[in-house]
Amino acid sequence: MAEEESYPLFETRRAKGRVIYTIFSLSLFVGILFIWVYRVSHIPREGEDGKWAWIGLLCAELWFGLYWLLRHPFRWNPVFREPFRHKLSQRYEEILPRVDIFVCTADPGIEPAVMVMNTVLSVMAYDYPTEKLSVYLSDDAASDITFYALLEASLFAKHWLPFCKKFKVEPTSPAAYFKSIASCTHPNNHVNELVPIKKLYQDMESRIENAAKVGQVPEEVRPKYKGFSQWDSYTSRRDHDTILQILLHGKDSSAKDVDGNVMPILVYLAREKRPQVAHNFKAGAMNSLLRVSSMISNGEIILNVDCDMYSNNSQSLRDALCFFMDEVKGHEIAFVQTPQCFENVTNNDLYGGALRVIYEVEFHGLDGLGGPFYIGTGCFHRREILCGRKFNDQYKNDWKEYKNIDHMKEGSLHELEEKSKALASCTYEENTLWGKKMGLQYGCAVEDVITGLSIKCRGWKSVYYNPQRRAFLGVAPTTLPEALVQHKRWSEGGFQIVLSKYSPAWYAYGLISPGLQMGYCYYNLWVLLSWPTLYYCIIPSLYLLKGIPLFPQMSSPWFIPFAYVILGDSSYCLLEFLWSGGTIQGWWNDTRMWLYKRISSYLFAFFDIILKFFGFSESAFVISAKVAEENVSQRYEKEVMEFGNSSPMLTLLATLALLNLFCLLGMLLKQVFISEGGLRIYETMALQVLLSGVLVLINVPVYQGLYLRKDKGRLPISVAVKSTTLALSACVLFIAIS
Ligand SMILES: O=c1ccn([C@@H]2O[C@H](COP(=O)(O)OP(=O)(O)O[C@H]3O[C@H](CO)[C@@H](O)[C@H](O)[C@H]3O)[C@@H](O)[C@H]2O)c(=O)[nH]1
């Protein structure tokens, strides 16, 4: 036994090829230095054309170069983790800790109840002792339909859980499972039982969908369940008492599955909301869940998932425990983060939703520097640490200690509900440390990342666990505006962190490793990329139209560093993308999104931050859509870009796309009709032609959306008119004033 115990519960491997990477990046850095030197030493003299444009480019290039430096630490030491769950089982099966799972939902219109129930069912069916598992659904919409759906799900679960156990079902989300076996051709060994369970599921699904469609819980159901009476005092989504119902609990003898086994605890919670009290979005929901669950089950481990992120791997809970329960390293680990993966990403990933390089490369690198960020979903936490505990070396979790704690010795379920409700009232947090030092942090659009950072600053580590079989699968945005709005929220939140008390730039100094500090800055400074990128998309093209070079000509030796940096960096990014499982077309699409995020999401986030700073605008959380209309989905499947509305973001994108087209065409026309320098322009202005050319190529979907497409997903006529006028006038004005 002693020898047995000396084997760790997980293993850490380091990546190879770091030397080559280091040499390569050093060479690129030399190239960047040359570019800087060139810019500084060739500033046009007073009276010469383009002096200010030149200085602008210098600033942009300085910033790009510095930002580029930030991305290196987390490519130096990537690590890969491998848990050994059979060892966990051998050593700790009897004393596995209690686990509380939090699912958050906020809007039944955007997040359909059936989808949410699939997530709930999938996590209820983890391969784990059910008496130690509790699932909490937080509903920020306080929708009785969601409650009704959960009631239905709790009944269906009594069949579904034994079925999953018996046939080792994977994935345990019923919708995903039925879909996966529909596409598999060989007959299963459990056809006889499959048919009835599928029927049960479909019946439940149609009942929930009907209720959602008519916007009402069926008349006959209401009086049967006392829980619905809690809606009697409900006035609106933003104004209601706490609604809390324990739907399944070991104390209740009916909470057994069809085989007579105990079911996991299942709780519905809609925390109290009042119009005059800030509810702090998902962070507020999580903190209420933390308190309520401490009363009902008090699991030592907490798993948090978004309502679309169903469990795709029934073992991942045990895998995560291998990290926490490891005898040597486990005590330092605050949370275990899995990547966000998406079920609906198409082959060439038009909107870059898969975030491939982030999850396949960069997060492994962060793990080598002290641990990945907490990214809100698919994350396992230790309760105490999430609630504010500081690290100290002596701290060791004695898992055996918890063995026989029964949190519910006396009192009825009803009493338990009433006591728990008080913890979810909207005044509970007044004059407490919740949202500051306890629980999730308030006031930031990425509550998850800032909370993770504050945990790191208290001395803890985290682990990135990226299993072969995806742990969770969710829904990525399926339209361009949605993708852009999501990135706006993220970039805005990131910058709020830089400006916050926990700023990775200064507060974290000395508390986390310098590499990790740089990693946090790399992700949280997105907003500041908008201006230089915009500048690079506009100025060189306008000067191309006018015939003024801003880059070295091809025959100059200064051309070499530009060519080397451009080629070297793009090929490196391409390789990394392919290595992460992407396609070449996917990389091209990702590059387009890289551009669009910078010139729209980040820019608008920048303005929003300013507005908020001066008190002109309030925090908001724009929830990402999880379903799309039929024709939108069809276009998404075909990878046709979906614009569909006329937001200022799209007008800006279209204007910039057209501006580049006009500049390039204007330059070509000048060549043909005025024929100033003939082919010379390609020699003197090669890089500007290249830049405009690439911008035009990358914007092809925008031109199509403006002028060629007829379907509903195209850019509206109004955007076409506005952007064409704006782009043309910019070109004409620029030529005219000089
Ligand atoms: O007031 C709110 C708003 C949102 N949510 C829930 O938060 C989750 C995430 O919202 P979503 O619209 O899907 O945002 P994403 O951008 O996909 O989410 C990522 O980024 C968020 C921070 O911006 C994190 O909260 C998420 O966990 C993380 O997955 C969803 O389950 C929502 O139901 C709430 O519970 N209450």
Ligand SMILES: [Mn+2]
């Ligand atoms: Mn989401």
